[in-house]
Structures are given as C-alpha cells and as structure tokens.
Amino acid sequence: MADILIRKVDEATKELLRQRAERRGKSLEADLRETLDRLAREEAESPDDAEPFGDWLMAISRPGFDLDDTLDLIRSAPVRTAPLE
Template sequence: MADILIRKVDDTTKELLRLRAQRRGKSLEADLRETLEKLAREEAESPDDVEPFGSWLVAISRPGVDLDDVLEELRSAPIRPAPLE
C-alpha cells in the first residue's frame, strides 16, 4: 500500500475532519482513507478500472466476508448510464 502525506492543512479543517471521524466512530486516518477510496471509485470510468469484475466476485465470495458491507457499498455507488457503443 502507498502512503500519502498532505501538508499545510488548515488547523480548523483538520479539527473538523477529526470531529467528523469521531462522530462516525473511526480514527481520522481510517475515515480519510475510506473517503478517499469512495472519491476515487466515483471518478473511475468503469467498475473494471477499480477492480475487475471477476476479482471482485471472488473477493466477496470468500468465507468471512460481510455481505452487508458489500451491499451497502453497491447501494451507495452513483448510478451511471451504460455506454451504448
């Protein structure tokens, strides 16, 4: 996994983000990581840009995977029209 360092974040902004994470019951780092992942996935041109369908299907089929989390992610994903090419 890669590391990202963001410098010169306003103190007020950092505190607001910390409080947001606290309300969600997460650490600041975990909340920001989740938010960045969601933003990156929203901008992907197709789901296969993020993770090929076969790999995703295998990943959610493994024992111990919480399907409620998978379904929540699917339900919260933006709806995009299918390309008609």
C-alpha cells in the first residue's frame, strides 16, 4: 500500500470531511480511502476513458457480445456533468 500526504487542507474542509465520515460510521482515513478508490475506478471504468468510442462501438456490434451487461454497467454508473467549454 502507498501513502499519500495532503498538506494545507483548510480546517473547515477537514471538519466537514470528518463529519461526513462520522455520518457514514467510518474513520476519516477509511472514508477518504474509500472515496479516493471509488473516484479513481469511476474514471477508469468509463467507456470514454477505457477505450476510444469507435473501438467500443465496434466491439458491442460483434456476435457474442453481451449487450445486457454493458447496458447494466452504463445505467448503474453515476451521472457526470458534461463540460460546457
């Protein structure tokens, strides 16, 4: 396991994170570890980030591809806002 040290976190932010962890019945460290893990995996599991859209689209059109599993994954993914840049 690796260690990450984050310096200069605002005291108010730290307190809000501590309260969040308490509401979830976890220590601050455990809650932050779980949150970081979820965020990292969420980005990595996105079809947009995992592979180019064209490759993904071709893969789902091949015989034997289980589209139901893919649709379940897409439907269960958290909603992300689109950048308006």
